[in-house]
Amino acid sequence: MALLLSSSFHQLVVVVAASLMALFLISCNAQQLTPTFYSPTCPSVTNIIRQVLVNASATDPRIGASLIRLHFHDCFVNGCDAATILSEKQALPNNNSLRGFEVIDLMKSRVEASCPGVVSCADILTIASEESVALAGGPSWAVPLGRLDSLTANRSLANSALPPPFFTVPQLKAAFAAVGLNTTVDLVALSGAHTFGRAQCGGFVDRLYNFSGSGNPDPTLNATYLNTLRQLCPRNGNASVLANLDRATPNAFDSRYFSNLQTREGLLQSDQELFSTAGEDTVAIVNRFSANQTAFFQSFVASMIRMGNIAPPPGSRGEIRRNCRVVNAASTLITTTATDGSAESGLGYETTPLASSI
Secondary structure, three states: OHHHHHHHHHHHHHHHHHHHHHHHHOOOOOOOOEOOOOOOOOOOHHHHHHHHHHHHHHHOOOHHHHHHHHHHHHHOOOOOOOHHHOHHHHOOOOOOOOOOHHHHHHHHHHHHHHOOOOOOHHHHHHHHHHHHHHHOOOOOOOOOEOOOEEOOOOHHHHHHHOOOOOOOHHHHHHHHHHOOOOOOHHHHHHHHHHHOOEEEHHHOHHHHHOHHHOOOOOOOOOHHHHHHHHHHOOOOOOOOOEEEOOOOOOOOOOOHHHHHHHOOOOOOHHHHHHHHOOOOOHHHHHHHHHHOHHHHHHHHHHHHHHHHOOOOOOOOOEEOOOEOOEOOOOEEEEEEEOOOOOEEEEEEEEEOOOOOOO
16 A cells, blocks of 8 residues: 555656646746846856956957847847857857857856756846946846746748848848837947947958949948958958957947947948938937937847847747756757748757757
8 A cells, every 4th residue: 555655656746747847848938037036046146157257358358249249149039048059059140150158158157056957048148248238338237037048949040030230221120120129229229239349351341342232332431441441351351350340449338339320430231321321210319329328328228128028939948958058958859940931950959748250
């Protein structure tokens, strides 16, 4: 009798555990984000991430800009779920462009040592973005937390959802609207993250020599700035050479980005378009942020929080990855469906029911 009771109890425990795991995995969308999410379970998480970032910045001044770009690219593809650290980093807009993965790995290992199995990679990336801005002299804010890490990645969607550096304002607006962000202040404020960091010559060289196939440079480029860029990025030169997004304060988070646009010294076409496209409502916002850095900082914080709140699609499942680059151990390779209906193998992993330029 005791043996039967023991067996029944064991089966009940297994069933309850499986049910709890299922509830955990499907809670990705239902989770309410709050800045105090880790207060009882990992109160030192922000301090740990900040220290890793401070140490990394000492030898790599562009790391902050690289991490915030990782966060942008993550949130624009099926929400902020650290999928970009899986194989989405191999998508065309990310391949040989995203960087900072080793720093995220170190942040994760330090957090795991203090609070094992508690903090998601998606939240680590979100905190790292805020700390990167603050460390560079920009605003600081209370980061809403409680995200889960995805079980899959969608390289096909990353190829189509991420706005490239040659987009026009209408194209940029369509990309922002597609993820639920507004096409005015969110667009201009978040573009202001290009106030620090670098870009490869390959991302803008066509503006210097053959803009839109015209055989001429982009007419919106300041002539003196054009000559400077041509010296750095000669025709048929090394496409991986880096240029500062902001000539004057390349490592500082400030409002100089908007002043640069006013003098036609935006490095990327998609940036300069915000000011140089006649009749667009983005022009007035650029002027306001250039004249009032406090207004830019306030809008940037609000827009970063809105972007950080972009949730994965309904029905998505998540977990707390132990290693940000792969899903947890009990996993099986799955196939994700591309937006055009075709299938892509090897883009991610899914737990079993009972178980990478600036």
